[in-house]
Amino acid sequence: MKAAVLEHPLTISIKSLERPVPNAGEVLIKITAVGLCGSDVHYYEHGKIGRFVVEKPIILGHEAAGEIVGIGEGVTSLSVGQRVAIEPGMTCGECEFCRDGTYNLCSEVEFLATPPYDGAFCEYVTMREEVVYPIPDSMSDETAALIEPFSVGLHAVRRGTLTEGETVIIMGMGPIGLMAAANARLAGASMIVAVDLEEKRLDMARQFGATHTVNLREGKLEEELAHITDGRGVDLALETAGHPDALRQAIQAVRRGGRVVIVGLPPVDEVSLPVPYMVDSELKLIGVFRYHHTYPDAIKLLSDGKVDITQMITGKYSLEETGAAFQAAIHDKANTLKMMIYPG
Ligand SMILES: [Zn+2]
Ligand SMILES: [Zn+2]
Structure with a gap:
């Protein structure tokens, strides 16, 4: 062969x-x-x-x-x-x-x-x-192949215990960010804020279910988010960019008691975090490694x-x-x- x-x-x-x-x-x-x-x-x-x-x-x-x-x-x-x-x-x-x-x-x-x-x-x-x-x-061969990265998004949304009607921010609109957006939408999120530096990727994010987009080159995320969430912050943040700044922004973006799921690997071994703030707001910080038990559900979700x-x-x-x-x-x-x- x-x-x-x-x-x-x-x-x-x-x-x-x-x-x-x-x-x-x-x-x-x-x-x-x-x-x-x-x-x-x-x-x-x-x-x-x-x-x-x-x-x-x-x-x-x-x-x-x-x-x-x-x-x-x-x-x-x-x-x-x-x-x-x-x-x-x-x-x-x-x-x-x-x-x-x-x-x-x-x-x-x-x-x-x-x-x-x-x-x-x-x-x-x-x-x-x-x-x-x-x-x-x-189902096309392409969709079947893409169940793998889709599974990462599905597992991230599950680890973040996203329930219907909740609000989500997703940092990074590469393939995994887009798959996370698709899964957030399928899970019934009422607001999906997509964040990236590339306008093309934000356009794609809308196709994958983003209700709001923020281009970090143009706007200040904190102000934009305060505006669209009436100052509350979102319930769940999914960090897929693999960048220390994106992780810190994700932490700032969630409400008190909110959840932050880390999907993207930062290129460094250690990242400094605002621990007193995280403790004070009872944030949950959750790691994600690949996925488990996603394929049968992913096939069902993508079949229609x-x-x-x-x-x-x-x-x-x-x-x-x-x-x-x-x-x-x-x-x-x-x-x-x-x-x-x-x-x-
Ligand atoms: Zn992969
Ligand atoms: Zn084993």
């Missing part, structure tokens, strides 16, 4: 590799569409994210959809010909987190495109049956087409053009949101 292999930082070659064979409990999937994620770009440029370091050539890509073309021994819930969305993490199933349902915290997880595990910028992958979810005929998450796709590439997709993501940040690779 053909695969786009990251050989060194900034160097991807198309290689011919052995087609994988499904073991017992696994299925063989022909990949149809894969999204390019910020984490892929980070590995491509810098060769590592935190404790995860690329030490040998790796296939990137973890936002994947495909069609089942082979079945391993003992697989009962899936069959050849089904179109599927792939949840990219295979967990140990035995640790305390796997047992209590927070399997996103499993330290033994094998996650696509997280070193040393290969991803899906290739023609075929094998996955364990339990992380492969059939999708309805009406009410929210079209494929609007964020700004470029389509063949497997051979994977390197060009990375280059575009790096050099044209203002005009690119989500690139799709089509190995099929």
Whole structure:
């Protein structure tokens, strides 16, 4: 099979590799569409994210959809010909987190495109049956692939315990911010304030459910927010920008007793925070790492087409053009949101 292999930082070659064979409990999937994620770009440029370091050539890509073309021994819930969305993490199933349902915290997880595990910028992958979810005929391959970043937004909204009628601010309108907005809307938020520096991204935010937008280049967030919330602040802030200033602004934006969910990773190990203020206002600060139990609900939420998450796709590439997709993501940040690779 053909695969786009990251050989060194900034160097991807198309290689011919052995087609994988499904073991017992696994299925063989022909990949149809894969999204390019910020984490892929980070590995491509810098060769590592935190404790995860690329030490040998790796296939990137973890936002994947495909069609089942082979079945391993003992697989009962899936069959050849089904179109599927792939949840990219295979967990140990035995640790305390796997047992209590927070399997996103499993330290033994094998996650696509997280070193040393290969991803899906290739023609075929094998996955364990339990992380492969059939999708309805009406769902596009692109939507199925984007269930992965959509899941991050869904998990963030769940961690923030967003209930119908509540008000939300979302810092950063990259793909994850947009997915958070879509999920806030689906959860029934009465006000969704989207914040970014790029007008194009704020335009997109309105398509994803934002009721208000603030361009930090133009307005002062504090004043704008005081105006639209009558000085109360919002119930929930979702920080997806991964910037220390955005986190501090999120903390200032919520009401007394409000919640702040941190989704974006700041590029530094420590960030200073206004702790006396946070204690005085009984803020809840909540971390988010990937997601758990989101795929079945995400498939249901996206099946009726009410929210079209494929609007964020700004470029389509063949497997051979994977390197060009990375280059575009790096050099044209203002005009690119989500690139799709089509190995099929
Ligand atoms: Zn991703
Ligand atoms: Zn585990």
